[in-house]
């Protein structure tokens with residue numbers, strides 16, 4: 001008998017594989033841009049871990065940073081992938097409350113529980129934070145190891161593809177619900193119509209805000225409109241201050257949410273130019289380098305509040321409710337699906353920006 005009672009379906013029958021000879025396929029980053037599809041040992045669960053058969057893992061912009069070796073906490077070799085859902089196939093001896101065969105969606109952060117921020121209830125800014133897909137192995141793999149505190153049961157009507165987008169939707173949720181704090185009727189601009197910006201715009205709109213979303217790519221703004229986001233601006237050649245004043249009776253937006261990040265500095269500058277006197281800016285985008293600059297005197301003289309949002313925090317449950325109830329349907333912005341051995345093609349497609357890519361999902365149980 002295998003130590004963990006693990007059963008793997010093979011050839012249509014339940015066949016037991018011992019941990020000694022069990023091997024899975026995974027896509028592993030060995031260094032900047034050195035991504036390999038390989039066979040590695042199956043993960044073996046510790047007492048409080050579940051082994052999750054990964055059915056869907058969506059690709060994140062930060063996977064691209066990682067692929068280029070530019071994520072600050074990335075170590076090698078590393079199985080990437082941190083937005084995923086699947087089915088429990090094995091349980092550690094001490095894991096209670098879950099069962100083999102259960103469909104789950106998985107959080108990825110490991111907070112220490114002991115540092116100052118953790119004790120203050122802010123585990124997402126833990127001093128010793130570790131994250132699957134960066135400094136722990138992730139889910140560009142047939143199986144992933146997930147501890148009980150990161151497992152979230154899936155409602156029956158939420159598909160694995162939809163559930164794979166819940167982690168990133170949770171970034172939008174944490175940003176909007178805990179940091180932006182929208183009020184009904186507030187005029188809010190969301191900069192960036194990628195998955196995080198779309199999620200933030202939808203969640204702010206559900207809270208009653210009047211939302212305008214901006215991007216430099218028309219197809220993304222088309223998608224935002226299709227999803228029901230009321231206002232949009234193509235920022236490519238626009239004078240963003242002039243447009244902001246035009247849309248807000250000359251005052252500027254009450255709040256601006258920056259959801260782009262990346263290597264460029266423009267979006268933070270745009271946010272400052274678009275917000276009203278006494279308004280608030282929340283920066284959600286991820287910056288692999290400290291390149292953004294801010295006009296400190298301008299911000300000070302107008303008492304503009306500037307805050308930041310990191311990661312998905314206490315957001316899986318509310319986001320699964322948003323998806324399960326149909327108020328947000330991530331299926332509507334999943335544009336591509338790839339088998340696991342084509343992860344590199346998928347990353348390059350996301351980067352190329354010459355195709356209309358929104359969310360791209362890998363299916364680790366399918367061979368290419």
Ligand SMILES: [Zn+2]
Nearest residue numbers: 060061062168
């Ligand atoms: Zn991500």
Ligand SMILES: [Zn+2]
Nearest residue numbers: 112115118126
């Ligand atoms: Zn901590």
